Amino acid sequence: MEHTMGGKTKMPKIAKVNNKAPAPVQITAEQLLREAKERELELLPPPPKRKITDPQELEEYKLKKRKGFEDLLRKNKSSIQNWIKYAAFEDSMKEIQRARSVYERGIDVAHRCIPLWLKYAEMEMRNKQINHARNIWDRAVTILPRANQFWYKYAYMEEMVGNVAGCRQVFERWMEWEPDEQAWHSYINFELRYKEVERARQVHEKFVYIHPDIKNWVKYARFEERFGYIIKGRQVFERAVEFYGEDHMEPNLFVNFARFEERQKEYERARVIYKYAIDRIDKQLAGDLFKAYTIFEKKFGNRSGIENVIVSKRKFQYEEEVKANPHNYDAWFDYLRLSEDEGDVESTREVYERAISNIPLVTQKRHWRRYIYLWINYALYEELESKDMERARDVYKACLDVIPHRKFTFAKIWIMFAHFEIRQKDVTQARKIFGVAIGKCPKDKLFRQYIELELQLREFDRCRILYERFLETASDNCTTWCRFAELETLLGDVDRARAIYEIAVDQPRLDMPELLWKAYIDFELEQDEKDNARKLYERLLDRTQHIKVWLSYATFEATGSDNSAFNRAREVYKKANSSLKNSEAKEERLMLLEAWKKFETEHGDETSQNQINRLMPKRVKKRRKVTTEGGIDAGWEEYYDYIFPEEEEAQPNLKLLAMAKMWKAKKEEGDSDSDDSSDEDSASDDENRTVAGPSGSNDA
Template identity: 60%
Template structure:
């Protein structure tokens, strides 16, 4: 009966397929199973072997297991080592040896396998077997130093010194590392075989030709008191390396050896030889040791030589970094000049001047050119080689690009050198060539000083003429030219030179020129000329210092005269319009001092009345950004005549307003209305002026009648207004209502308001009648104002009738 096929269980439907909150992994399941092992697994039972049969059975079982493991993986050395170790523990040396041999057939280059094999033979005291193993090992792996070390150690422990030496010789044939050679040497030294050790060193220093090995060889000889042999070793080492592979440590050791043997001269010679033949950058330690040696055993000269050589090395290093560092070149040559040879100094100078600046700009050549100067002075003063000195100067002058710039110092030094050589013609020729190629003020000055010392004054005059033609704006050359003529007592020529100089259209320091001219005339006591010069200078400038100098000069001529007072008064009147009030204050202070010394009480009080009043004001200052402003306090000075001039300033403002309205009316065509309004405004202004002028008329001010610019402008505009007003009327009416004398009197009033003298009012009164003289200025002004108003009213009424 056929069996029915089994039905597969239905797969349960998963309703929720979202991931669980806690994920379970296979590692977690295994770990939890391990952690939950509550039962303690007992160790395998200890097997007790009671008879040889059980022992054989146990060994057979273990060997079968080891063989199975080896069969599975023959390349695993640990299986072979475990197997051989177990056989060794069982006392089966032959079987263990067999296992090692089988393993070596598989891995004959495994160092551990050979080491374990040889150690097993040594533990079992199988010396010959151990020798065979070590011999086979060093034959197969001669570069494995462990085999050689253990092989020689075993032979030495067996007191087989000859055998150990033979093994070392075999090893040295392979030229091993330095440690192997040192081990061989120490082996020979343990048995006092110095000759054999020396022979080993001879081979050693050639197999490993390093400086430290030569030093070890030399110290070996020194430690065993073979001094001559030690010295020969050092000498051979120096010869061996030659000049191409020199090392400072070798020379330091050699020098210290000689120092220890009290051979200080030989030690010093070694240091010097090394410093002369080795590159400077490799001699840092050598320099320090040499310095120490000389400080300890040398004299002062030798110590200086050491320090010089050390500094020389430092300078060379600095110049390698920047060969255009001229300050380093200066220090270098100065050091060499203090104690170097002439050839070395000259060579250094040649190296220095060969470092030409790459850019042809004077600022880059300023330091460089002094190398040539020092070189020339060295050749002249130290070596006394005059031809070479002249050659240095000529080479320098040929090198300088004179079309771009020049150095007057070089030309002057060359000329002075030729003069010292009594070659005056060559000196003049050189300076003439310099002035022709590249004229400079210093060249002219130096050439002229030279000719003055030679008392060649005609040549000096020619040079000064060329100088002023070269730069006519330079005041110094004019002054020095005139000073030369004055020194030669040719005053007319000096005065003519001064006249030419002040007549120049442009001067770099004209005030310096005028001062020199005035001082010249003062020295000659030509006082009329001095006054004329001051008057000419005041036509050019109105600076307060000129006025003060003028007044003090007059004061020095005649302390009690009136000239200084008139100068002060005139300067005060002119400086009224100056915006810089400090200048006027300086003038008044000087005037006050003069009156205190030479004046009277009345004149002093008059000057004191002119002194300003110091006030503090606030002004708005705009910041640099042009947006924000701030207020700051400033000190200002208010003079008394500034306060009295306010009505005149108000009248001037009204007059300007009238002119402006007139121009606007001419453009728009409404001239009559504007003129009437302007006339009324002017009348009001005149009334204000009349009230303020009454007090001024009674003061009797005795100042200069010269008008300021603002007052003259005010008078001009007022006269124009009256003339235009009268011109529009009939001639007969104008004759009846307009009196020229009144305008003249009015101008006197205006002048008086600005500080005019009483003399001007007396001149105007002489032209009036006797009745008008008795009328005060205030009445005349009021009378004129009434006439002006009536005229305006009549004019307006006439226009209404028309």
């Protein structure tokens, strides 16, 4: 505010912002509003429920609420929710006439609002004012005839009050607007509920010409069939065929027509329908028609009657494809599937032999994958379809002879062969197969399947031997070491399991050492050997100083509930901090300090909390030059760095820079004060004033 001192006008002093950098934590307006709302909800208790018994007080309450609603409507008359809430209030007060008045006023404002009409009519129905509700529905469907909700609820109300004729009249008025298919189905189901089959047929007649889809004609025919009108159902299909004509013949229509005749045991009629459609429909669109015709002939006719039409044509197509490219294994799969469907075992075997004779020309595994599946399908066909077990065994053996095991192999073949022998109850042969497999190609999958087999047979000594053999070939596989130790643990041999873990952690090379050490520590904890687990942590820290190991160690020590456990955990945090102090991993050290701070917050006292707070670093923004891989300068980028207390003490330049900033800020404030004082009256200079210094103290 402006004020006058000594005849002169003094302008208000504007605070000068020295630091114009953005705040480290940005807060959005949305967050401020959300926090304000949450605090408002926390502070304000829910309004008490009150029950008004005095008529005068009730009238005053009604008058107050009505005035509030009217004020809202004067502010925003187009808000439909305000009209609905106003009318709902009047309805709750049993003021039906007032509620009607509110709804009518709302309809005058927004007569095309569907929810408003629905609430209005539902209020009348809820108060059993059927004629009023009927009047509202009539007005609604007249103004908004395309709103299906009105018609559905109107018809439902008429049916619920027993006015069947009125409900039918509503449906008739609705059908004049040619609504969607579901509306017609609702009308048909309504007539069927009251056994009006003839009326339902008339609705179907109109329906199939307004929505002339194949599925609607089929539903019409099934309707006639369900009520025993077979001739009428056949006439519906015939009319549908005539309706579409030969230029737009649909395979699905003929399939359903033929199945209709099939259900009536008119097999010759069905066969004629299939042949008529096959001769006239494009072969590229008749896939489902061919399939249905084949199934029909399998059931009721001679298969040889359609081989020349379907099978021969497809066989010729596949023969052309495999002749053009004998290594097109996808074409061989289709050819074999067709041959298997025929049911001729010898013919199928011949096709299989021709297919597997086309060995890939390149000795790379990715080119052999599709080829190997030919052998797999061949073996499964011999086992499951032709039931020739000896021939299936020969197929597996021939396949294993073809694969170049020195370059690559397929563990799936070995496993399937062994499982085949198990199904033949020959466990010895299955073991031999697994033994040959791991001798030629010791893959992890083969060892695991072999061990799984022996586990199911409860041959634990064999499992031990297999694990030892497995670890001889892959001593760096931590998963295998863990499973071996778990097996011994399940068998109750704790010392043997511990010895396995010891051997594992002493290996010079491991693929996932963290998994192994974790399993070893968990094992000791399961055995309630906390001292052993503590020793393991110490041994692990001798090998690696990873932050996760320190955090896990500290968490382990803090699991107890006494002060000694907390002191041990605190010592771990101190050692970790000392270890990471000399490293360049500032983010890991920050992670450690944050975990330590959380620990002290939960279990420490004020002294320990202050101690950890003094160790926390400062977050500063820095810039560095960015260069591309080719050595081209790409400009500068900003990044955040952390300065720990010992670094800040070791760099006196930082202190000097901070003092320079404070001196500059103090000098600028002093200049601004001298400028202001030159304009004041000399008499006012003797008055007491206070000026804030840069350190926050007051100088008189």
